[in-house]
Amino acid sequence: MNSKELINYMKSTFGEPMVEVVDLKKYFPVKGVFRTIGYVRAVDGVSFIVPKGKTLGLVGESGCGKTTTGRLILRLIEPTSGHVYFDGKDIFKLKGKKLLEFRRKAQMVFQDPYMSLDPRMTVFDIIMEPIRAHKIKVEDPQKFVVNLLYEVGLNETHLYRYPHEFSGGQRQRIAVARVLALEPEFIVLDEPTSALDVSVQAQILNMLKDLQAKRGLTYLFISHDLGVVRYMSDYIAVMYLGKIVEMGPAEEVFEKPLHPYTKMLFASMPVPDPFEAKKKPKVEVIGEPPSPINPPPGCRFHPRCQYAMDICRKKEPPLVMAEKGHFVACWLYAKK
Amino acid sequence: MATKEAEEVYEKKVLDRVSDAFVDALANLFDKIRPGWKVRNQARVDEWKLMFYAFNRSPIGIAGAVLVAIFIIIAIIGPWIAPFSYGTSLALCNQTAYLAHPGTVVKIPKGCEALGVKPGTYRLILGGDSFGRDLFSRILYGARTSFVVMILVLLVGPWIGVALGLISGYYGGAVDETIMRITDMFLVFPGLILAIAFSAVLPSRISIFLKDHPWVGSFFLHLFALHPTERGALASLVSVIIALWIVWWPGYARLVRGMVLSEKENTYVEAARALGVSTTSILFRHILPNILGPILVYLSLDSGGVILTEAGLSFLGVGAVPPIADWGRIIYDGSQYFPSAWWLVFFPGLAILLTVLGFNLLGDTLRDILDPRTRRSIEFRLKKKPKTKEEGEEK
Numbered sequence: 001m002n003s004k005e006l007i008n009y010m011k012s013t014f015g016e017p018m019v020e021v022v023d024l025k026k027y028f029p030v031k032g033v034f035r036t037i038g039y040v041r042a043v044d045g046v047s048f049i050v051p052k053g054k055t056l057g058l059v060g061e062s063g064c065g066k067t068t069t070g071r072l073i074l075r076l077i078e079p080t081s082g083h084v085y086f087d088g089k090d091i092f093k094l095k096g097k098k099l100l101e102f103r104r105k106a107q108m109v110f111q112d113p114y115m116s117l118d119p120r121m122t123v124f125d126i127i128m129e130p131i132r133a134h135k136i137k138v139e140d141p142q143k144f145v146v147n148l149l150y151e152v153g154l155n156e157t158h159l160y161r162y163p164h165e166f167s168g169g170q171r172q173r174i175a176v177a178r179v180l181a182l183e184p185e186f187i188v189l190d191e192p193t194s195a196l197d198v199s200v201q202a203q204i205l206n207m208l209k210d211l212q213a214k215r216g217l218t219y220l221f222i223s224h225d226l227g228v229v230r231y232m233s234d235y236i237a238v239m240y241l242g243k244i245v246e247m248g249p250a251e252e253v254f255e256k257p258l259h260p261y262t263k264m265l266f267a268s269m270p271v272p273d274p275f276e277a278k279k280k281p282k283v284e285v286i287g288e289p290p291s292p293i294n295p296p297p298g299c300r301f302h303p304r305c306q307y308a309m310d311i312c313r314k315k316e317p318p319l320v321m322a323e324k325g326h327f328v329a330c331w332l333y334a335k336k
Numbered sequence: 337m338a339t340k341e342a343e344e345v346y347e348k349k350v351l352d353r354v355s356d357a358f359v360d361a362l363a364n365l366f367d368k369i370r371p372g373w374k375v376r377n378q379a380r381v382d383e384w385k386l387m388f389y390a391f392n393r394s395p396i397g398i399a400g401a402v403l404v405a406i407f408i409i410i411a412i413i414g415p416w417i418a419p420f421s422y423g424t425s426l427a428l429c430n431q432t433a434y435l436a437h438p439g440t441v442v443k444i445p446k447g448c449e450a451l452g453v454k455p456g457t458y459r460l461i462l463g464g465d466s467f468g469r470d471l472f473s474r475i476l477y478g479a480r481t482s483f484v485v486m487i488l489v490l491l492v493g494p495w496i497g498v499a500l501g502l503i504s505g506y507y508g509g510a511v512d513e514t515i516m517r518i519t520d521m522f523l524v525f526p527g528l529i530l531a532i533a534f535s536a537v538l539p540s541r542i543s544i545f546l547k548d549h550p551w552v553g554s555f556f557l558h559l560f561a562l563h564p565t566e567r568g569a570l571a572s573l574v575s576v577i578i579a580l581w582i583v584w585w586p587g588y589a590r591l592v593r594g595m596v597l598s599e600k601e602n603t604y605v606e607a608a609r610a611l612g613v614s615t616t617s618i619l620f621r622h623i624l625p626n627i628l629g630p631i632l633v634y635l636s637l638d639s640g641g642v643i644l645t646e647a648g649l650s651f652l653g654v655g656a657v658p659p660i661a662d663w664g665r666i667i668y669d670g671s672q673y674f675p676s677a678w679w680l681v682f683f684p685g686l687a688i689l690l691t692v693l694g695f696n697l698l699g700d701t702l703r704d705i706l707d708p709r710t711r712r713s714i715e716f717r718l719k720k721k722p723k724t725k726e727e728g729e730e731k
Contacts, residue, residue, distance in 0.1 A: 074610055103612035115603040120625045124376065130611040160376050178611070 003047040006319060006327070010049045010247075013325035014235060017049035017085075018186050018218040019073060019106075024082035026068055030293060038293050042068040044242035045082070047319070050186070055212065055219040057233030057250065059226060059265070061289055065242040066222045067111075070188045073220065074108050075099075086186070104134055107184040111191040113171035117163040123149070123174055124159050130182045148177040153207060169200035173207070180211070186218045193228060205232060226269045230254055238262050241292055241300045244319060248326035258328040260305045299331065307332060348389075351398075355388035390705045390714040397701025403694025404639075411483030414476035415561035419458060420469070422477040422661035423563065424451050426458075427468020435677045436464035438471075463679040465670060467659075471679060475687055477561060477661035481573070482691070484559045486642045488577050490635055493584030498631060500585065501592025502619050506600055515589065522586040528648060531579045535654045538575035546571055562660065572657045576649055580642060591634065595627040629706035636702055640695030647688050663688050 003023045011017060024046050027039035043065040050056045058066050071077050073084050075091050084091050086106060094102050110116040117126055127145045131138055138144045146156045152173040163171055172192060179187060189208065193201040205228065211217060221232045229236060230250060237247040238259065246259040257263045264285055271277040287304040290296055296303055302312040311331050322333040348356075363381045367374040374381070391397050420426070426433035429448040432440060439461060446455045462471040504515040522530070546553045546567070556570050557563075599605070600623060608618050649655035650664030658665065663684040670680025704710045 071606075076606055076610055100612050103610065108607070108610045110603045110607055112603055116607045118604045118608075118622050118626070122376065122379065129608070129613060133608075133611055133613040133617065160378060162379050165379075175607070178607075182611070 003045075006047055007049060009321055010327070014049060015051040015054070018052045018087070019050040019220070020083075020085040021046060021048050021050075021069075021073065022083045022085070023047055024069065024072055024084060025080045026065075026072055026077065027080045041242050041292050041295060043072065043079075044292075044295075046239070046242070046244050048237050048244060048247060050218055050220050051235065052218055053212075053216055054234040055221050055232050057229035057236045058220060058222045058239060059224060059229050059236060060239035061265075062224060063289065063292065064239045065292075066224075066239055067190055069239070070108065070190050070220060070222050074106055074188055075102070076108075100134060104182045105184050106186045106188070107179040107182060108188040108190060109172070109175050109179055109192045112195050113168050113175055114163075114195065116175055117171055119163055122160045122162060123154075126163070126174060127178050127181055130178060134182065136182075144181075145177075148180055151180065151211070152177045153203075167200075168196045169204060172196065172204055176204075176207070176211070180215075183215075184217070186220070188220045188222065190222045191224070194223065194225065201228065208232070226266065238265065241289055241295050243300060243329065244327075245301065245330070246326075246328045247319070248323075252323075252326055256326075258322055258326065258333060259301075259330050260307055260332075261301045264304075299329075349392060351392040352389055355392060356385055359384045359388065386715060387705055387711075390711060391701060393714065394701045394704070396697050397705075400694045400697025400699075400701060403690055404698050407479060407691045407694060408483065410476060411479040414479050418470075418473035418476040420473040421452060421563070422474050423469065423566075423659040424453060424473075425467045425469055426451075426453070426460075426464060429453070430468075433460065433464040433468035433470075435466055435673060435680075436460050436468070438463040438679050438683075440464065462683050463677070465666070465677075465680055466673060469659075471666070471683060474661040474666055475663070475684055478663040478666060478684065478687070479691075480561050481656060481660065481662045482643045482646060485573065485577055485580070485646045486639055489580040489584060489642045489646075490639060493581040494588045494631070494635060494638065496581065497585035497588025497590075498592050498624075501589040502596055502623065504589065505593040505596025506615070506619055506623070512593070516593065519586045519589045522583070523590075527583045528645060531576075531583045531645060531649060532652060532654050534579035534582055535572075535575045535649055538578055539571040542574050542578070543568070543571035546574070560660070566660065569657045569660050572655060573660065576646060576655045579649075580645065583645075584638070584642070588631070588634065591630065592627065595630065596623055599623050599626055630703075633699055633703040633706060636695055637699035640692035640699075643695070644688065644692050 007017075007020060007022060024043055025041075026043040027041050029036040030038040030040060046065075046069060048056070058069065060066050068077070072079050073091075075084070075094075079092065086102060089098075089102075091099075091102055091106075121129070124142070124145050127148055128141055131141070131144075142159070145159065149155055149158060154170065154173055154177070158166070158170075158174075163174070166174065172195075176192075192208070193204050196204060208219070209232070212219060219232070221229060223229050223232075233250045235248065236250045236253045237244050238253070238261065239245070240261050246253060246257065246262045253262065254266065257266055267280070268285055271280060284306075286306070290300070290303060296313075298314045299305070299308075299312040299317050302308040305312065309331060315331075317329045317331045317334050319327050319329040320334045322328045359381060362384075363374050363377070366377070391401075426442055426444065428451060429444050430442050433442045436442065439459060440463065441457055441459050442464070443457050444453050444455050448455065458470075460470050460472065462475065465471055465474070500515050500519070504512045525533075546556075553567050553570055556574060557567065560570075560573060562569070605618060605622060608622055613621075646655060647662070647664030647667070650662045651668045652664075653668065656662035656665050658669070666684040667681050670677060670684070674681050704714065
């Protein structure tokens with residue numbers, strides 16, 4: 001199944017896409033003294049869609065290319081090859097005004113709210129910044145900003161304060177308000193809660209869900225926290241070493257993971273109820289992810305996989321539809 | 337509000353009230369220019385006040401500020417309070433002014449009005465030089481020369497470096513390589529040597545330029561408080577300024593590039609890009625304000641450096657030409673009569689010493705205050721201990 005067919009299958013099962021990612025690759029050069037001595041294959045040929053009005057959760061271990069994928073989709077970095085279509089338009093071909101228009105519609109909330117706000121700007125300036133950058137006319141800037149602050153659970157007393165006067169959760173709210181100022185359609189949430197403590201996490205997640213319902217937003221939710229992803233996502237894509245190994249509706253993937261890596265990942269998820277935990281099948285977590293500079297030949301997971309077969313060591317498994325709407329890249333399910 | 341907190345937490349001294357009044361006056365001024373400024377920037381005003389509190393706790397910083405303030409005041413009003421003009425040769429009227437000891441009383445008879453001196457007795461408090469010129473007046477005029485050169489150099493030179501450093505650090509790659517290699521080429525030469533080379537070569541071109549554009553000459557004449565007859569000598573001063581521009585940027589380019597490299601890794605830069613903010617806005621609205629602290633410290637330390645270099649150039653004979661009053665030049669002229677006429681070297685030398693010392697002390701203290709790490713510890717030290725005196729009464 002080539003990536004075109006794959007995308008078409010996804011469209012038919014997941015719904016109309018907001019974002020289409022086709023064969024996206026990003027290699028970072030590793031520089032030696034005189035020449036490039038290798039590449040980090042951060043993202044190595046991924047294809048998926050983000051359905052309109054839904055949340056796609058992108059999960060995987062640290063360093064598997066989740067964040068790079070997110071940055072590529074917003075064109076914060078240029079890809080090595082591949083395409084990203086936003087509303088049917090290839091974003092890597094956009095220039096000038098068109099690119100600015102795209103930036104208005106597609107936004108990002110970053111992982112670390114302590115770093116993503118300019119420490120020398122007041123909240124008012126931070127939230128007005130995108131408005132100024134896009135030269136949007138606002139009748140009463142102060143009222144405009146206050147309304148946004150209310151929407152994210154802050155109020156007008158916070159207007160002229162600096163970021164260092166806020167807690168992590170409040171800062172993340174400011175970051176969300178800044179993004180909402182442009183009335184985007186699509187937001188990449190790059191681990192928006194990983195820097196926050198648990199009680200605050202829940203508040204932020206609920207706020208994001210409310211905003212989605214109210215504004216009809218489409219989210220790409222990047223996280224390594226499986227519980228959070230399950231709570232947030234309609235669909236899930238699991239990444240391993242720059243590749244998507246499994247993708248499907250959230251509940252189905254969580255209830256019935258197909259790929260051995262997904263099984264291992266979910267097995268590592270702590271279960272709050274000890275009686276439930278006992279019932280859970282034990283899957284041993286073996287080894288560490290190999291270096292993305294020279295990934296193993298064949299299936300990238302085979303050195304850690306307990307079902308590894310001969311073919312796994314030689315040929316890379318394609319992403320195929322194992323069940324309706326449930327895609328997996330594993331020789332256990334693919335035709336050899 | 338935050339202001340109240342500051343009022344309560346910090347024990348105030350007299351100086352703090354002065355600085356508070358100053359900051360408040362400044363804030364009110366801004367508020368008048370742009371209504372609503374004060375409300376929007378209350379946090380910033382408090383920050384400034386805190387900065388002054390920290391500064392007021394540093395005796396070294398205050399000493400530096402006093403020295404610098406004296407220098408600046410003398411530079412501005414010096415030419416008006418000087419008893420004589422910088423070129424008045426009293427020896428033409430009375431031989432006692434020739435290499436007169438400090439404190440010598442010189443009697444000026446009638447008939448010397450052509451020199452612009454009224455008849456009477458004058459005390460040359462710092463003595464006279466080999467032309468019978470009053471050393472005190474010349475040092476006052478010399479302050480103006482140093483000050484104007486310093487300001488004009490620092491207004492341009494470092495900012496060339498800052499702009500290049502910003503571009504170099506932000507874009508990286510080939511742009512970075514090109515700019516940095518050019519910077520290296522300038523850094524290879526010792527600054528003073530390069531400045532000597534340029535200030536030796538430039539004057540002929542500049543005097544032609546000044547002849548073609550008389551208004552530029554008049555502008556500089558007024559700045560340096562020179563007689564209109566000294567138009568010809570201007571080229572030397574202007575070429576010193578330009579030579580120092582050329583010499584003064586590479587250090588800043590290096591400094592700023594390094595800071596930009598670390599600053600641009602902060603997510604807020606990427607966030608700004610994702611929001612569609614233009615590159616110029618990112619450079620000047622985000623990165624520059626965040627690295628401005630160290631740049632300001634460098635500028636204040638370099639103020640002394642520029643004065644020293646300028647005096648050095650004049651001392652070596654490539655800077656100000658006679659009869660312009662310039663500290664370096666006065667020392668050079670006086671060195672021929674050293675040590676018998678020690679005052680010709682000692683007093684201008686002392687002037688240079690105190691001025692440069694003042695700027696260095698000030699710069700050192702600014703570094704402590706503008707660096708957030710040391711700043712916090714200063715603030716911590718100046719926090720009121722619980723249950724001391726009555727809270728500072730409201731203004």
